[in-house]
Amino acid sequence: xxxxxxxxxxxxxxxxDKGQSLTVVDPAGCQVADLLxxxxxxxxxxxxxxxxxxxxxxxxxxxxxxxxxxxxxxxLEIIEDTVGRHDFLLTPCSRDTFRHFYPDxxxxxxxxxxxAEALAPWGIxxxxxxxxxxxxxxxxxxxxGKISVDPPISNPGAKxxxxxxxxxxxxxxxCSAYASNGGAFKPIDYRIE
Amino acid sequence: xxxxxxxxxxxxxxxxDKGQSLTVVDPAGCQVADLLxxxxxxxxxxxxxxxxxxxxxxxxxxxxxxxxxxxxxxxLEIIEDTVGRHDFLLTPCSRDTFRHFYPDxxxxxxxxxxxAEALAPWGIxxxxxxxxxxxxxxxxxxxxGKISVDPPISNPGAKxxxxxxxxxxxxxxxCSAYASNGGAFKPIDYRIE
Numbered sequence: 033x034x035x036x037x038x039x040x041x042x043x044x045x046x047x048x049d050k051g052q053s054l055t056v057v058d059p060a061g062c063q064v065a066d067l068l069x070x071x072x073x074x075x076x077x078x079x080x081x082x083x084x085x086x087x088x089x090x091x092x093x094x095x096x097x098x099x100x101x102x103x104x105x106x107x108l109e110i111i112e113d114t115v116g117r118h119d120f121l122l123t124p125c126s127r128d129t130f131r132h133f134y135p136d137x138x139x140x141x142x143x144x145x146x147x148a149e150a151l152a153p154w155g156i157x158x159x160x161x162x163x164x165x166x167x168x169x170x171x172x173x174x175x176x177g178k179i180s181v182d183p184p185i186s187n188p189g190a191k192x193x194x195x196x197x198x199x200x201x202x203x204x205x206x207c208s209a210y211a212s213n214g215g216a217f218k219p220i221d222y223r224i225e
Numbered sequence: 226x227x228x229x230x231x232x233x234x235x236x237x238x239x240x241x242d243k244g245q246s247l248t249v250v251d252p253a254g255c256q257v258a259d260l261l262x263x264x265x266x267x268x269x270x271x272x273x274x275x276x277x278x279x280x281x282x283x284x285x286x287x288x289x290x291x292x293x294x295x296x297x298x299x300x301l302e303i304i305e306d307t308v309g310r311h312d313f314l315l316t317p318c319s320r321d322t323f324r325h326f327y328p329d330x331x332x333x334x335x336x337x338x339x340x341a342e343a344l345a346p347w348g349i350x351x352x353x354x355x356x357x358x359x360x361x362x363x364x365x366x367x368x369x370g371k372i373s374v375d376p377p378i379s380n381p382g383a384k385x386x387x388x389x390x391x392x393x394x395x396x397x398x399x400c401s402a403y404a405s406n407g408g409a410f411k412p413i414d415y416r417i418e
Contacts, residue, residue, distance in 0.1 A: 082274065082316035082356035085372060087325060091314065092370025102352060104321035121284065123275035128297035132280060159295060162355075163275035173366055177285025179278060 033223050038065070040217040043146030043205035045153070046224065047072070048196045053111065053225050056167045056204065061188040063218040066124045066143040066164035068151070068203035069099065069107045075156050075201065077101045081120045081163040091173070093120060098197065099165055107200060112193035115186045119169035121179065124161065125209035134210055143205040151203050164203075167192050169212050183214035226416050231258070233410040236339030236398035238346070239417065240265070241389045246304065246418050249360045249397065254381040256411040259317045259336040259357035261344070261396035262292065262300045268349050268394065270294045274313045274356040284366070286313060291390070292358055300393060305386035308379045312362035314372065317354065318402035327403055336398040344396050357396075360385050362405050376407030 035057060038044055043066075048054050056065050071077035083100040085091055093099070094113045098106040099120075123129075126144030130137065148158045168186040173179050206220040207213055228250060231237055236259075241247050249258050264270035276293040278284055286292070287306045291299040292313075316322075319337035323330065341351045361379040366372050399413040400406055 076352040080316065080356075082314065085314045086316055086322060089372055090370050091366060091372060102316075102354075104319065104325075121275065121278045123273065123279055123295075126297065129279060132297075159269040161295075163273075173284060173370075175368075177283050177366075179282055179284060 033225055035221040035223050038204060038206045038220045038222070040206050040219055041140065041208040043143060043150045043203060045150035046202050046204065048200045048202050048224060050196050050199050053193050053195045054202060055191050055193040055223050057221040058168050058186045058190045059188060059221050060218040061186055061190060062184045062214050062216065063220060064169040064184060064207035064212040065167040065220040066147065066205045066207060067167055068147055068161065068164050070154070070156060070201045071101065072199040072201055075154055075160065077103050077105070078160065078162050079107060079165065084120065091120065093118060106197040108194040108196060110192065111195050112191065115168055115190045115192065117170050117185050118192065119166040119171040120163065121171055122163065122166060124164050125207065129209070137210065140208050142208045146205050146208070147203040151201065154201050181211040226418055228414040228416050231397060231399040231413040231415065233399050233412055234333065234401040236336060236343045236396060238343040239395050239397065241393045241395050241417060243389050243392050246386050246388045247395060248384050248386040248416050250414040251361050251379045251383045252381060252414050253411040254379055254383060255377045255407050255409065256379070256413060257362040257377060257400035257405040258360040258413040259340065259398045259400060260360055261340060261354065261357050263347070263349060263394045264294065265392040265394055268347055268353065270296050270298070271353065271355050272300060272358065277313065284313065286311060299390040301387040301389060303385060304388050305384065308361055308383045308385065310363050310378050311385065312359040312364040313356065314364055315356065315359060317357050318400065318405070322402070330403065333401050335401045339398050339401070340396040344394065347394050374404040
């Protein structure tokens with residue numbers, strides 16, 4: 033089935049029906065895609081990293097793990113994953129994170145701004161954007177709790193597939209930050225089946 | 226200064242002005258207190274574990290670390306901490322988590338229900354409740370990402386003190402779950418200075 037492209041440093045929104053699957057592909061390798069999910073019945077029901085960590089008893093999520101909502105409902109299940117290294121700790125990059133981490137580089141609205149624009153037609157505002165599931169993002173946690181944002185280990189063509197457990201509005205980006213993708217802004221592809 | 230008691234399995238809300246400090250005390254030891262913070266200027270500005278992990282580059286937070294809002298502003302700084310082991314990964318226990326983790330035990334509205342009731346006078350609803358900063362909660366992260374909820378290492382009289390970086394509404398509980406406090410429900414004390 034045909035892939036749809038998300039151009040570098042941009043984002044999109046899409047509808048995913050219960051039972052459909054969404055495959056996110058890293059076509060060039062070493063790129064991150066921030067993924068958000070909102071219930072189509074009520075957009076106040078939204079992806080929650082904390083509820084997910086609670087129920088999955090795991091912060092490194094891969095095949096068989098489900099991503100849960102703030103209302104304790106499963107939203108997505110990971111059904112295929114050729115990488116096994118994703119992040120659910122960190123928020124989407126934004127103007128504020130650019131100013132903080134890259135004071136000498138041009139400011140960019142980042143995944144946060146891209147997601148806010150893409151999701152605005154559903155009445156979703158910046159304050160409604162939670163921690164994203166960051167596909168392919170490589171955030172090692174040291175034993176003392178220190179974290180770092182390292183280049184993704186995803187090779188060209190790497191992919192992760194989610195099955196929807198409810199009717200969803202999905203936000204999805206090709207990440208805009210320097211650290212998360214090793215400094216090279218690349219596209220992200222996806223398909224719905 | 227006098228301590229105020231939060232009875233076992235209950236919660237409260239309080240106002241904390243910018244510059245004031247809040248000390249949370251575990252009087253009997255081995256108990257957890259879920260802490261939430263909302264900006265008093267606009268309660269849509271709220272504690273964010275993801276933004277905090279971003280800016281502090283650390284998931285084990287202690288003295289010198291700041292807790293950040295979803296709008297990338299510091300809300301609280303940890304200025305004293307006799308324990309050094311707290312959690313910012315997991316959501317407040319709730320009716321749903323009781324059904325999931327303790328199907329044979331009586332259901333309880335948990336910290337989530339206690340916080341929702343305490344914060345309702347400010348127009349804060351269940352959907353507005355983010356991941357809490359769980360004082361004294363002991364959640365080891367293994368190298369493979371697996372997490373567990375172990376008994377707190379806090380001794381009787383253990384305490385953590387936060388200084389407010391903005392005018393805040395604080396939600397605070399004496400935790401209601403079995404696992405987080407080793408099965409013994411105990412009070413939590415606090416004072417504002």
